[in-house]
Amino acid sequence: MFTILAIALKRLLVNHQRSLEKMKHTKGFSMNHFTIMQTIIATITVVLAVSVTISALSVYYISTRTSKDLVYDQASEINKQIVFNYENYTNRVEGIANLLQKKALDYDMMMDKEQVLDLFSTLENLEDSIVSVVLFDNSGQVIVSTQNIEKQFSLIALQEWYKTAIFDAKIIHFSSPKMQEIYEVNMGEVISVSKAFEYQEGNIIKSGVLLIDMNFEGLDSLSNVSNLGEKGHILILDDKDQIVYSSDVSQYGYNSKSYNTVKALIFGSESLTINGTQVVVNINTIGSTRWRIATFQDINAFEKGTTNALYTAASVIVITMLITILVAYFVAMQITNPLKKLNKAIVRFHHGNDDSKVEIEGQKEITTVITGFNGMIDRIHALMDEVIKEQESKRKTEIRALQNQINPHFLYNTLDCMIWLAEENRNKDLVDTVGALSTYFRVSLSKGKQFIPIFEELQHIESYLLIQRMRYNDRFIYKIECNQEIAELRIMKLILQPLVENAIYHGIDKDDQKSWISIHVFEEDGYVILKVTNSGYGITQEKIEEIHHVMEDGNKKGSIGMKNVYRRIKLFYGEKAYIQIASELDETTTVSICIPRDKLKVQILEQGDKT
Known part of the structure; x- marks a missing residue:
């Protein structure tokens, strides 16, 4: 994260310098030639000019178009929709x-x-x-x-x-x-x-x-939902021009018996005046029945709505223009003044002036940028040093891990055990030991991968335990358990062996009584837990606290394997990863590695592990 911030700041400074140089040599029009304040004012002015022009043309077009055309178009569409419904x-x-x-x-x-x-x-x-x-x-x-x-x-x-x-x-x-x-x-x-x-x-x-x-x-239900207005009316005529249905005949002063008095008017013109009300008439045919639907709509209702909309639009345009012009200048001043100061500070910092802090003022977003800029100036050198130290620490930890993988004493002891098995003609045990050793080194190497599935880590431990049990002449038994839901999750390899090695060393009973070791991997409360438990004498609470102190203080000697595992999980999985030790004297000792479940996925992406 620190590296990314430092690189981003460096790119910002370089791009800023390039922009300044480009402006000196660029010919022709470009918004980059203007300050932010000039750009804001110019942009708003152009947008307003275009908006006013378009609005004026639109108003002119609407005002010159006859209200009659608008009414007839809308009435025709309403009639078609009603016909469709019927x-x-x-x-x-x-x-x-x-x-x-x-x-x-x-x-x-x-x-x-x-x-x-x-x-x-x-x-x-x-x-x-x-x-x-x-x-x-x-x-x-x-x-x-x-x-x-x-x-x-x-x-x-x-x-x-x-x-x-x-x-x-x-x-x-x-x-x-x-x-x-x-x-x-x-x-x-x-x-x-x-x-x-x-x-x-x-x-x-x-x-x-x-x-x-x-x-x-x-028919009544369809008439009630038709958008014909307050004085709207529907007539349905059969193929002989007789009334099939009328939604409100009393509105116009006629009924189905006297319909012939107005029939000629309906079929002869697009508008009628009935009882002092001018209406638009539209007629369309219902295809399946050959009936015709005549709709009557009040012209005045449409014209009134159009006029009101026109006045409203014009008022909104004028008010918006006045308010926008006043606000634009004020906003531009508030935004650009702090940015000008920040721009000067960036230039100073680019030229090597470390004391380039900017006074914090302006809007929230601008103050956030200025605060971040000031903070980066204060910490950029320290962060770079910390990143270098962190990378160096990781490399040293990896080297120690590789050294721990290739344990010459373990290899010598295993080869001695194989020679002894061969001399005793215990061919089956010899084959099992060779196979376990092969699996052990195959997983240890893992084709250079840093992360392997949990089940492969457990295969590695099982091979290690099989070899050790052969060396110790079956003086202990072991059990390995893993929840299938997490067996495919990838973890940092070779973090269990130091724990198991300690369990064998401290857990095998010196009175030749058979001891046991249990390895259990499971998920609990958002953590993946790798728990190693062994029988034996146990350890005191004071010793447990001492081990924790040694693990946390990298300079103290002792508990090399535990300290190695502790440092590795802290470096790769963060501060939320930890090791827990619990013991009952003369009973058992349990050491658990606890890793946040979500960190397992994140680490695969961050480390670029090959799969």
Whole structure:
């Protein structure tokens, strides 16, 4: 971190000097020729000039464009949206009819009439405006109905909706509103949807007519959500120009019976004056029904909104310009004065003047920069020295670690053990020892890697323990455990061997009683813990404190292995890494290396370890 700060400051100074030199030789226009204050004022002036020009042109364009064109464009779009909504409504009804046709062929009307009635009732509930669904045969006889029918069969066949469906069987027909008199209960005025319908009866496909009657609830709901304004109005006309639906006929003083008095006006012009109110008229066709929707919208409401918006925009532009010009100058002064002082200090520091501190003033961000600059001047030399010392310390620690890896006494003792096994013809033990020694050195070298997975570190320790147990003629046993969730995490290699070596040296019972060593690696409270426990005489609390003191004071002698591990984890994993020692006299001794879990990942990136 210190190195990065020093390098960043050096680059800042170099780039600043290069900028000064470049300004001396650069020809032509460049913002670099201006001070920050000049740049701020010039930029704001240009932006304001462009903004005012664009605003003035926009106001001129809006003012010269007729209000009538704006109203007609918006009214046309609203009408198209309303037509789209009503088309969706009629399409849903058609979809229900088509779904009934598809499902009905799965049933036999003679055997499954109850199931068909349930189907009709279910689909009837999909649309709130549907009041009944009835299926008739080709003679007008009721097959299935969700409502009780009163009319005689011969009269059903004479209904207009019935004859229309029989005459043109390929499409779905929508009728004009009327009183439907075929039910026992008065349904009021309804719109009838009819279509030719095929059904199965005794394995024979027969033809009939499906009737869906709808009230005006669906049309009313669409009218209520239409954005037509306070005096807006909707008329729906059938293909014979008769009123199917009117959202508020009383608004204009006519009703469905006297509609012909205004029909000529609607189809002859784009605007009308009704009861003293000028309205825009738009008409579009609903494709599936061939109905037409006429929308009426108040022109004055649109013009008033446009005028208000124009006045508001002009006022905002003028006020913004005045405020911006006043604020820009004040802000520029507040920003540039401290920066000018900082700029002069940087130049002095670049020329070797170490006493280049700047008085802290200005906005929070600027004072933060100045404070950081002053702090870097005070500490830059000390930080560089500290970085050099830190790197040197790391190199020395690594050298000591490498020296500890190649322990000539351990190698000599192992070779002596192998010779003894060969002389005793203990070939299997000899093979095991050679294999363990091979694994030991393979992990020790690790192709030059500084970090290895935890499971490889444990393989290295197991090889070491196998060789030592052979040397000590099976005078101890050992157990190695590791949680699988952390076995793949990479740690600094060869940090367990000094702990295990101490456990063997101090833990083996000199009375030839079998001792034991336990190695357990697990995660707890955000730390990865490598715990080595051995049986034996234990150590006193005073001795534990002495060992801690030796580890923390690098100049004191003793506990070389423990001190080496302690220094390495501190250098690589930071101050939060630590070694914990616990002991019970005549029972056990436990030494734990505790490393923050998140530091394991970070160290892999920082050290550039090869994988």
